Amino acid sequence: MADAELIRIVSRSSPMALAQVERVRAELGALRPDIRTTVVPVTTSGDRWLGDLAKLGGKGAFTKEVDAALLAGEADLAVHCVKDVPADRPLPAGTVFAAYLKRDDIRDALVHPDGLTLDQLPAGARIGTSSVRRVAQLAVSHPHLTCVPMRGNANRRLEKLAAGDADALLLAVSGLARIGRPELASEVLSVETMCPPIGAGVLGLQCREDDGGTIEAVAGLGDADAWRETTAERxxxxxxxxxxxxxxxxxxxxxxxxxxxxxxxxxxxxxxxxxxxxxxxxxxxxxxxxxxxxxxxxxxxxxxxxxxxxx
Structure with a gap:
């Protein structure tokens, strides 16, 4: 942390990513009113990182962009949905999770324009999701439904639903809450019906491991139960x-x-x-x-x- 009173938080510009950053800023402001925060928006990894992209190690362009900003010293803190961070490899060298925030709801929700539940959907109804986890479980429990691929952030998927690209969506309850639309859930699915992804509902705060100032400042935001649960899952x-x-x-x-x-x-x-x-x-x-x-x-x-x- 170059400036002891300023923490630069890297974020992409989707509404959900910004909502996650605002939660961190609010919790940090309450815990450490002496610290100011600013948001560093990311562009593509290729634009930001002139070294070898393989060194970034991440699968997704999003994590690569964020890792690059941290490693290049352009930001001090990254906020990740832990479910999106690959666990089949270590975090990029030189970075560490300093804290996991108190866990949000880990369940999935069905979003249907007329408020139907999963069991009420007629045969052939199209469920918008690109999650292999959701597709596999729906194939077991509701084989009469059809999954149609649907990518993009939650707001974009809701637009596609409204445009008729699918009859219903499966979205994370915590995601709907973060974009301020929890009322859109026509049904919240039990973890027995739809087992969640590893790291569901957990925000991880990633720092450079040599940045003791930032690590010390944000460690107090960590939740002990979230740390134990996430450590076991990852x-x-x-x-x-x-x-x-x-x-x-x-x-x-x-x-x-x-x-x-x-x-x-x-x-x-x-x-x-x-x-x-x-x-x-x-x-x-x-x-x-x-x-x-x-x-x-x-x-x-x-x-x-x-x-x-x-x-």
């Missing part, structure tokens, strides 16, 4: 070496008495094969729990299943 994904086309779902839950559990599922894209594991750990080591659940899935054939999916 270790699971790391051991499974899941790629972005792998239908892997799961969530850890820290109970009030300190116990921690992790449930995880691996699917074939058509949903015909489902591997399932659920274990409890003592209060001590979330990473070991993540490893143990991953090994239970590997014993059931998860490696072959994941490797058979093109990516």
């Amino acid at each position: 270790m699971l994904l790391h051991v499974l070496q899941g790629h972005c086309n792998s239908p892997i779902a799961g969530y850890a839950r820290a109970e009030r008495d300190g116990r921690l559990s992790l449930r995880a599922r691996v699917f074939t894209p058509d949903g015909k094969t489902v591997l399932d594991a659920h274990e409890w750990a003592g209060p001590l080591d979330p990473a070991t729990l993540g490893t143990s659940v991953a090994v239970a899935l590997l014993r059931q054939g998860a490696r072959e299943l994941i490797d058979s999916i093109p990516h």
Whole structure:
């Protein structure tokens, strides 16, 4: 942190990304009123990073852009939806998660213009989603529905729904809340109906690991339960070496008495094969729990299943 009183937060310009940054600014302002924050918008990784792109290590252009801004010293802090950060590889060298914020709702919501629920949708209804995790699970529970690919941020997908590109959407409850449209959910799906992605509802604060000033300033925003749950989930994904086309779902839950559990599922894209594991750990080591659940899935054939999916 070049200026002890200023933290530069890198963000892309989508409404959800900016809403996430505003949450961090508000929480940091309450905790540390002595610190000012400013937002650094990102352009493309190629524009910003003149070195070897392979050094950025990320899959998505978004994480590459953000990593580049951090590593180049153009920003001090990045705010990520943890579910979007690859876990089959380490964070880019020189960066670290300094804190995970208190977790939001991890569930998915159905958005239907007439307020129908998933079970009320007629055969052939088109569900807009590009998530392999959602597609696989819908193939199991509602095989009479049709999934149509739909990318873009939540606002863009809602525009496509309004334009008739799909009959309904599946979106994260936390995403709808972040863009200020929670009332659009016609049904909130249980985690049994739609197992969430790894890292759902968690915002991670990424810094340069040598930037002690920023790390110290934002560490107080961290939530202990979110840290334990996310550590277990990301270790699971790391051991499974899941790629972005792998239908892997799961969530850890820290109970009030300190116990921690992790449930995880691996699917074939058509949903015909489902591997399932659920274990409890003592209060001590979330990473070991993540490893143990991953090994239970590997014993059931998860490696072959994941490797058979093109990516």
